[in-house]
Amino acid sequence: MIENLVEITSDQLLAETSKSKYESYRFVTSTCIDNGDDTIDVYYHFDKDYEMRNVKITVKKGEEIPSISRIFFSAILVENEMKELFGLNITDIAVDYGGHMLLSDEELSSPMLRQQITIEQRGGKQV
Amino acid sequence: MSSTVIPFGPQHPVLPEPLHIKLVMEDERIVEAIPAIGYVHRGLEKLTETKEFTQNTFVVERVCGICSVMHAMAYCQGMEELMNIAIPDRAKFLRVIWAELHRMHSHLLWLGLLADAFGFESLFMQAWRNREKVMDIMEETCGSRVVISANIIGGTRRDLSKEQMVKINQIVDEIKEDLEQLESVFLNNYTVKHRLVGRGVLTKEDAVEYCTVGPMARASGISMDLRTTGYSAYGQLDFEPIIHSDGDNYARTYVRLHEIYQSVDLVKQAIAKIPEGEHVIPVKGVPPKGDVISRVEQPRGEVLYFMRGNGTKTLDRLRLRTPTFANIPSLLKMLPGSELSDVGMLILTIDPCISCTER
Numbered sequence: 227m228i229e230n231l232v233e234i235t236s237d238q239l240l241a242e243t244s245k246s247k248y249e250s251y252r253f254v255t256s257t258c259i260d261n262g263d264d265t266i267d268v269y270y271h272f273d274k275d276y277e278m279r280n281v282k283i284t285v286k287k288g289e290e291i292p293s294i295s296r297i298f299f300s301a302i303l304v305e306n307e308m309k310e311l312f313g314l315n316i317t318d319i320a321v322d323y324g325g326h327m328l329l330s331d332e333e334l335s336s337p338m339l340r341q342q343i344t345i346e347q348r349g350g351k352q353v
Numbered sequence: 354m355s356s357t358v359i360p361f362g363p364q365h366p367v368l369p370e371p372l373h374i375k376l377v378m379e380d381e382r383i384v385e386a387i388p389a390i391g392y393v394h395r396g397l398e399k400l401t402e403t404k405e406f407t408q409n410t411f412v413v414e415r416v417c418g419i420c421s422v423m424h425a426m427a428y429c430q431g432m433e434e435l436m437n438i439a440i441p442d443r444a445k446f447l448r449v450i451w452a453e454l455h456r457m458h459s460h461l462l463w464l465g466l467l468a469d470a471f472g473f474e475s476l477f478m479q480a481w482r483n484r485e486k487v488m489d490i491m492e493e494t495c496g497s498r499v500v501i502s503a504n505i506i507g508g509t510r511r512d513l514s515k516e517q518m519v520k521i522n523q524i525v526d527e528i529k530e531d532l533e534q535l536e537s538v539f540l541n542n543y544t545v546k547h548r549l550v551g552r553g554v555l556t557k558e559d560a561v562e563y564c565t566v567g568p569m570a571r572a573s574g575i576s577m578d579l580r581t582t583g584y585s586a587y588g589q590l591d592f593e594p595i596i597h598s599d600g601d602n603y604a605r606t607y608v609r610l611h612e613i614y615q616s617v618d619l620v621k622q623a624i625a626k627i628p629e630g631e632h633v634i635p636v637k638g639v640p641p642k643g644d645v646i647s648r649v650e651q652p653r654g655e656v657l658y659f660m661r662g663n664g665t666k667t668l669d670r671l672r673l674r675t676p677t678f679a680n681i682p683s684l685l686k687m688l689p690g691s692e693l694s695d696v697g698m699l700i701l702t703i704d705p706c707i708s709c710t711e712r
Contacts, residue, residue, distance in 0.1 A: 227435065227643040252564045255674035257659045262669075271646070271657065276582050278646065300564040300682040304674070321387065328391035328711065338399055 228269075230279045236291050239270075242281050243294045246272045251279055253298035258308045260340045266312060270294065287339075288315055295320035303327070311338035356384060359693065363392050367470045367697035370707035374700070378693065386688035388681055394711040401671040406432060406640050406662075409671060410505055413658075416673065417709040418499040419462065422448075422455040423651040424673070425504035427658045430584065431647030432506045435640050435662050444508035445586035446627040450521070451495075451503045452585075452649075453616040453623070457528065458487040459652035460609045460616075463704050464539065467606065470701050471548045476538055483531045486524050493517070508633030518624045525617045532613055539610055540603075549603035553687050553699035556600050563683040567654015567676045569703055572608045573600035579650035590622045605702045612652075639666050651676055653704050675709035 234242055246253075251272035259267040261284075268291065270281040285291055293316050295301040306327040308314045313336035329337075357378045363371035371392035377385035397416055401409045413428045414421040426448055433440060465480035488498045494517055495501035495510075503509050513521070539545060555565065560573035570577050571594055578594035580587040595611045597604035640662030647658045654676030661670040680703050691699055 227645045252561070254564070254655070254657055255679070257670070257672040259661055259670045259672075269644075269659070271659075276579065280646070298564060299562070300679065303678060303681060327389070328394050330391075337396065 228280050230277065231282060232280070233282045233284075236283050236285050236289065239281070239283060239294065240292050240297065243270065243297045246279060246281070247297055250274055253294070253300050254278070256301065256304045256308060258312045258314060258338070260312065260338065262340055266314065268308070268314070285314075287313065290315050290317050292317055293319040310336065312336055313339055355379075361696055361700075363389075365697065367466075367701050368705075369466065370705070372700070372705060372707050374688070374696075376688070376693070376696065381692045381694070383688050383691050383693065383696070386685050388685065390707065390711055392711075393708050395708075397712045398671055398673065402667060402669070405666040406668055407506060407636070409668070411502060413671075413673070414500050414502060416675070416712055417706055419459045419706065420455060420651040420653070420656075420709070421500045422451045422503055423649050423656065425502070426452055426585070427647045427649040427656050427673075428660075428671075429504045429506050430649065431645045431658045431660050432640060434647065435643060435645040435660060436506070436636070436638065438507055438634070438636060440508045441631045441634060442586070442628050443512075443630045444632045446623045447509045447511075447513060447632055448504060449586045449590070449623045450513065450620055450627075451491075451501065451509075453619045454487050454490060454521075456652045457525075457613050457616045457620075458484050458491075460613045461487065463609060463652075463701075464535075464606075467698075467701060468539075470697055471545065473538075473545065476535065479531070479535055483528055483535070486528055490521055490524055493520075505633065507636040508631070510633070512632040513627075518627075522621060522624055525620050529614060529617045532610070536610060539606060546603065548698055549606055549702075550599075550601060552602045552695050553691060553702060554599070554601045555683055555687050557598070559686055560600065560683065563686050564679060565683045566679045567651070568595075568605060568608045568612065569654065569680050569683060571595060572597045572604035574598040577655075579648055579655050584649060586623060586626075587619075589626060590619055592619060602698055602702045605704075609704070639664060640668065653677055653706060653709070654679065673712065675706065675712070677703070677706045677710045681705075681710070 251274045254271040254273050257269040268283050272279040302321045305316050305319045306323045309316045359376045361374045363373040373389040375387040410425050413424040416424050461484035465477045468476035491501050492498050555573045557574040576594050595608050597607050642664045644661050657674040659672040663669045
């Protein structure tokens with residue numbers, strides 16, 4: 227159903243993102259889906275002249291994912307959001323809210339996940 | 354020079370919704386801006402996982418009142434693609450009519466807020482008086498003013514009669530005439546220009562770098578408008594994106610104001626070309642397993658919907674990215690270098706919708 231879909235591994239993500247930027251794609255957003263087992267699908271959506279390019283990685287919960295915000299700064303909000311709401315272990319976000327961009331300091335669960343991961347497991351520092 | 358941190362918001366006279374920005378200042382000049390959101394997060398994406406796919410149309414409309422029609426339009430369009438449903442041509446034109454009416458009332462609302470922010474009370478009232486005419490059309494055609502529930506999967510919930518279309522034609526003409534009188538104040542008044550021209554500049558290069566969307570991108574010279582892809586009935590209507598190259602507060606005002614004229618024209622074209630026939634078809638079955646993406650051009654810019662069906666009545670995932678969410682990083686680029694007195698106006702000119710951003 228999704229056109230121009232590229233499936234990669236998380237260690238190929240930065241190279242694939244850099245390639246998209248080099249080819250003048252615009253970063254649209256990312257989408258995170260809890261598969262209900264121990265994995266999460268993460269889509270990165272890019273656009274060039276209304277043609278979308280979608281990059282998909284499937285990661286295990288707790289597995290580190292490099293941030294693309296050093297390549298596309300506009301990814302900072304969505305990466306912080308995914309880190310909080312899905313407990314994704316995204317490292318080196320350009321502006322890292324340490325798991326509290328949307329959630330209060332007292333909130334330790336990842337509300338969009340089907341199986342809960344606590345904030346202490348995510349790491350990151352408060353800005 | 355020592356720096357000072359000034360908290361801007363979450364409650365501020367220019368902000369209709371809560372947004373907090375930490376402004377790191379050196380004297381009167383901003384050197385860094387860090388946003389803080391989360392005041393109105395409602396978890397609507399999570400809610401959609403517990404509702405049936407037909408009910409979600411009414412959930413996504415509640416993401417934002419100002420662009421509720423376009424939220425439902427994007428969702429329905431995506432679900433129709435996922436379920437392989439071809440809606441009647443009449444429904445496509447009806448969707449365009451209501452969508453463009455919503456764009457008009459969104460931009461008129463914003464023009465009023467802008468006038469209010471720089472203290473021009475009578476201009477604010479004139480802009481909103483004009484907006485009321487659009488709201489009256491909504492009430493007359495759908496029974497409510499803001500969240501009108503015009504779209505459903507398979508077409509539209511209501512039809513428009515010939516008499517209603519004649520009346521809409523007359524009212525949008527009146528709105529255009531009234532706006533022509535206001536235009537000279539918004540775009541030529543000395544005091545207004547003083548607050549807008551050359552302030553909050555986002556260059557075309559920066560707009561590209563920060564992945565800006567909507568009127569903000571178009572005001573920085575980027576010709577990007579998803580309606581030109583021809584979704585719904587837009588492919589059968591003539592229009593060009595409204596562009597300005599200066600990238601400042603004035604350019605953003607110019608683009609939004611002229612997009613109201615454009616919406617008037619699109620409504621009139623759609624009414625002239627709308628075919629006879631059904632406005633909805635029955636939907637059978639449930640969404641199959643699979644992922645789908647749907648995008649439409651809201652008043653603030655591109656909105657993206659992602660849906661994952663699982664072969665049941667509920668979805669595994671509904672994700673939406675709203676235009677303000679995409680434009681906040683551009684705001685962080687525009688704020689450094691500006692003076693404190695310009696912050697309110699600058700934030701307002703991105704037309705922030707925080708309930709959209711947080712969902």
